[in-house]
Amino acid sequence: MKKSHSKRYNLNMLSCALAACLLMAAPTAFAQSTSATLRGQVAAGSTITVTNVETGLRRTAQGGATGSYTIPGLPPGTYRVEGGSGGTRDITLAVGQVATVNLGQAAPAIPADGVTTLDRVVASAEFVPETKTSEVATYVTAKQIEMLPQNSRNFLAFADTVPGMLFTDNGSESRIRSGAQGANNINVFIDGVGQKNYVTPGGITGQDDSPGNPFPQSAIGEFKVITSNYKAEYDQISSAAITAVTRSGSNDFKGAVFWDRYTEAWRKPTPDEEVAGSKTEEKYEQFGAWVGGAIIKDRLHYFLSYEGKDIIRPVSIEPPAQVNLANLPESIRSEFGATSRPFKSDLYFGKLSFQASDDHLIEFSARRREELNLSGIGGTGARSYATDIPNKETRLDLRSVYSAQDWMNDAHITYESAGYNPSPVENGTSARYVVINPTNPGSASNPNLLTVLNTGSGPSFQDKSQKGWAIQDDFTWFGIDGHTIKAGFKYKKIDLKAFQQFPPFPRYWYDINESMTLPFRVEYTSPRSGRDPFVSTGNTQVGIYIQDDWEVTDKLMVNMGIRWDVEDNPSYTDRVLDPTIAAALRNWTNIQNTDYDIEDYIGNGSNRSNDKNNFAPRLGFSYDLTGDQRHVIFGGAGRAYDRTIFDYMAREFYGGAFTTYTINFRTPLHPCTGTACIAFNPALATPEGLAAYAAANPVAGGEIQLLNNDFKTPYSDQYSLGMRNRVELWGQDWNTSVTLQHIRSRDNFYMHLGSRRPDGSFHQYEAQGQTWGGSPFIAVPGYGNLILGDNGFAFNQNSLLLSIDKPYTDSSPWGVGIAYTYTDGEENRPNASEGETYLFDYASVRDQFYTSTGVPKHRLVLTGIYSPGWDLTFSSKLVLQAPTPIFAVNNTLSPANGTCTPITGAANCGALNSFYDPVMPVYDIGYKQFDLAAEKRFQLPGDFAFKLRADVLNVFNWRNWNQFDTGWGPAGGPVNPNVGVVNGNNIDGPTRTFKLSVRLEW
Structure with missing residues (x-):
């Protein structure tokens, strides 16, 4: 049964309308997926101030009628928290963390000597772990990235330390995957922006056929790995979400x-x-x-x-x-x-x-x-x-x-x-050298061939x-x-x-046990009329x-x-x-x-x-x-x-879209039959000869x-x-x-x-x-x-x-x-x-x-x-x-x-x-x-x-x-x-x- 789509909506118009409505509704702060949120209880009406000790970033909030407060949009880092009846408290917040700090309680004692110096604050700041999230999430800290043994300087390799994750690097490509699904199903969010690969496999761009790194490790502050049950803000994903925050400059050089x-x-x-x-x-x-x-x-x-x-x-x-x-x-x-x-x-x-x-x-x-x-x-x-x-x-x-x-x-x-x-490093022809499988030779009309060596232009x-x-x-x-x-x-x-075109150049087959100079087969591709590749x-x-x-x-x-x-x-x-x-x-x-x-x-x-x-x-x-x-x-x-x-x-x-021509040349060890079986013609060892053969033998x-x-x-x-x-x-x-x-x-x-x-x-x-x-x-x-x-x-x-x-x-x-x-x-x-x-x-x-x-x-x-x-x-x-x-x-x-x-x-x-x-x-x-x-x-x-x-x-x-x-x-x-x-x-x-x-x- 055919479908009718006479009233297909205009996706561009709809999306622009949604964008305009939301932009008019709100001016502009850090996404919760990468920034931290500080919340907790204080005396009703009390003012709370948090200050990033390295950048000077400052946020204030006021306790509500029930004493609850929330301060969102905090870049991960070390903060001094002041207000309420809890005095001063120094804490460290992680990427995407929702930390609970109740300031109605006495804060841990801070040594009097040098308490205001940034070095002391950074050194003494406590980490407030997040336990009340419903996500299956694990943090990878800056200390782990800096100190754990590693070889590749690929920050994704540290996700390997998270239950449910597996990082592989076989020398040809490096990939991260989660559970039974493959690498294609992950997504990495850097500063709240997805890095999805839309065209080729690998999950994120640059993971297909590359042992390289997706991001300079020295620019990654820390990251969080969510293996399932992420919140609605995460998109284009069906296995694990990796959300990382990049480093920023501070007041110190x-x-x-x-x-x-x-x-x-x-x-x-x-x-x-x-x-x-x-x-x-x-x-x-x-x-x-x-x-x-x-x-x-x-x-x-x-x-x-x-x-x-x-x-x-x-x-x-x-x-x-x-x-x-x-x-x-x-x-x-x-x-x-x-x-x-x-x-x-x-x-x-x-x-x-x-x-x-x-x-x-x-x-x-x-x-x-x-x-x-x-x-x-x-x-x-x-x-x-x-x-x-x-x-x-x-x-x-x-x-x-x-x-x-x-x-x-x-x-x-x-x-x-x-x-x-x-693309091939060498342009021109390639050679495939084969032998008949000695342990399973097949039949005379259909021999079982083993590839021994490929030389020349890549495939x-x-x-x-x-x-x-x-x-x-x-x-x-x-x-x-x-x-x-x-x-x-x-x-x-x-x-x-x-x-794509496979192979882009002609490939000649040689049976090592017959001749190293006389091929018994050639394969090449030619664009097919009416098919756009x-x-x-x-x-x-x-x-x-x-x-x-x-x-x-x-x-x-x-x-x-x-x-x-x-x-x-x-x-x-x-x-x-x-x-x-x-x-x-x-x-x-x-x-x-x-x-x-x-x-x-x-x-x-x-x-x-x-x-x-x-x-x-x-x-x-x-x-x-x-x-x-x-x-x-x-x-x-x-x-x-x-x-x-x-x-x-x-x-x-x-x-x-491409015709793949396979021409078999009749030889003693390869007695082929059919219309694509001919005696070897030296002209077929040239591009002009192959083009002439394709023109004379069009394949619809x-x-x-x-x-x-x-x-x-x-x-x-x-x-x-x-x-x-x-x-x-x-x-x-x-x-x-x-x-x-x-x-x-x-x-x-x-x-x-x-x-x-x-x-x-x-x-x-x-x-x-x-x-x-x-x-x-x-x-x-x-x-x-x-x-x-x-x-x-x-x-x-x-x-x-x-x-x-x-x-x-x-x-x-x-x-x-x-x-x-x-x-x-x-x-x-x-x-x-x-x-x-x-x-x-x-x-x-x-x-x-x-x-x-x-x-x-x-x-x-x-x-x-x-x-x-x-x-x-x-x-x-x-x-x-x-x-x-x-x-x-x-x-x-x-x-x-x-x-x-x-x-x-x-x-x-x-x-x-x-x-x-x-x-x-x-x-x-x-x-x-x-x-x-x-x-x-x-x-x-x-x-x-x-x-x-x-x-x-x-x-x-x-x-x-x-x-x-x-x-x-x-x-x-x-x-x-x-x-x-x-x-x-x-x-x-x-x-x-x-x-x-x-x-x-x-």
Whole structure:
């Protein structure tokens, strides 16, 4: 049934009207998502004043009729609180924190000597932990960022210490994920502004195919990680929210210069290097500087930061395990072995903060990221096969901040530009050298080929980007006693672009056992007439929300909110399928009587609409059992909508836009047949000859990729129940938290085969009960295969999150953190959480769920910081996690026609759950790493200090293997006795590495 959209509303007009209404309703203050709020009880009518001891920022409030007060919009930092009958109190507030301080009580005693000096205030200020939030949230402090062992200077790596989070860095890219969902589903908010990647995977911009950092670590003050049940102000997210605040300048002129480094001489050899007998050149340097101060004391401050990386990372070029290296020609053997690939990055950040009055703050920040990154080297890719992946990003943020007695408002105008543009380092042809698999040769007409080496031009050319501006506003009202009501909107106008061509240059195939000069095949692409591979669209996003934090009693807090989002994507809604293709589909008898209606996928320009049903209610509570914030039960339930990556939506355009020509050349070992089988012609080794062949052999049609006309936005439903405690142990306050969490993610994007057999069936032996495999790659007459895009991938997650924390303070200079996560995760397509978006073994996604890949069932992270005096500080981090399930099809107990049934030990056609390492037989631990760091501070004349630091990563040189035999065996058995056994030299994480850092600060 066709839909009618004759009255489609104008999204631009609606969003502009909403923006105008809200802007007229409120002037401009810090968003609650990044700033702190101070609240509590004082004598009725008393005046409370808080002053930031570093910047001079000053806020006042008055106790209401019941004695309650609220001071919002406080940037994280150290404050002096004065007023009420509690005298003076110095406190430290964290990012996004709601701290409760009752000033009717006597404040802790402050030493009389030097009490007014800023140094004493900063040193003696107490941290007031937040316990009454319903969010499943954990803070990462500036001290942890500064002191814990690390290698990458990526501030997201410290989220790894939070229960439920997992940070990975495999040398090619670094990503952060939460639970059973993948990295695509997170969002990072910096100063209240989301950093979402709209075009490519990775969650935030710059996380796709890059080991670089999204932000200079020296510019991050601290951040909070919310793994579920965030409030309504958070958008474009369905797993974890990371909200960070950037540093600002202060009245004091401060700065630092740093440099850290290690080389191959400072680490143990990798397994590949042990085999080779020598180490490969490696260099890892990180360097930078930051400076901040006052242009006008208490009024205008600046902060500047730069960080760079210069990395030469070792990789290994090696043939498949089935190939005997001694049987290969010397010209091929010489390409194998340990090598390296370079990476360089530059990160710039600048910020101006103008305190126009006690109530009005204006900020402007700018960030620039530039990277040079070579990928494709390693495995079977020679150095010449490299692809250059430049990563460039620019973001600007202008904020105007206004705070009053009963309300506050935060307004942003932002601009962003980010591009993803891989291209071959070498232009020209490429060569793929293969052999017939000696252990499974296949047939003479269809040999099973193993790729041994790729040389020449790289396989990828892409041009994908997002660029545009946004305005967002958050207005908070405190005028009703016991209520904090917050409402806001966001309007964003972004230009999205996508293009790709695989391969961009001809690829010639050579059988090493036949000829190194005479190819038996060539593959190349040519633009197909009538199919435009370039797609760009003006994307418009609108979001509105309202929420209320209701203090029902002095013990019970209830959080209620709802948000609504809509995204206008004209490339989808206005899509008109080529009438010729539409006619071919409607006339194809194979799909006339099958399990779907092709009309649901044929766009005519008026039968598609944006998903306007994205209403996300969120409800939470906290109950303070004893009224002193020491024992608090909390919980919540809510829905969160994410978005579908534009690169997936763009497949309608560039899927099938290029003709891929495959010409087989008749040779003794490859006696091909058919129209694309000819004798080798030297002219076909030239661009002119290939173009002439394409002109003489035009290929109409091509693959057809279509999206459902009723496409929905992916979302997750989140439920949590937990308890926080502050307990005294050994004379110190410890914070504990235990949370049960359930998350159900639905409507995630996937693509499946629309092609069917002549009788409309999918499986060849469907009548005999076949349910898996035997996919019908049958071309639409005049075209290629039909592939359909739908909603359907789903994830379920049950988690136990446990944390125990004793904070580091100047008065108690040691800190301990314990974070344990138990995750029972499942997905209805193995590898979906790892980024897989295609499902070809079934007609469509099924209700059967499999163990989630990439998520260990058990994970324990222990951290510690200790300062014994003498300006020495020691820190450590231990990570232990269970084996991570990986995708491995198991059909050994299935008949040859591929029926999929559960078996003991693993889900049939599902994930491989357990591994055995014959070198280091540890059955319970899949990943283990212990790091140490030590720092010595030397005071220099004046205000200068010199710091010398040493980090030792993977102290015990544990090997974390990541290459396993995943072949269970043929259909019907027998089972491969080596399934799950290590069968390669690849490892995750570093070998034991010594890293030296020096730092000059003032």
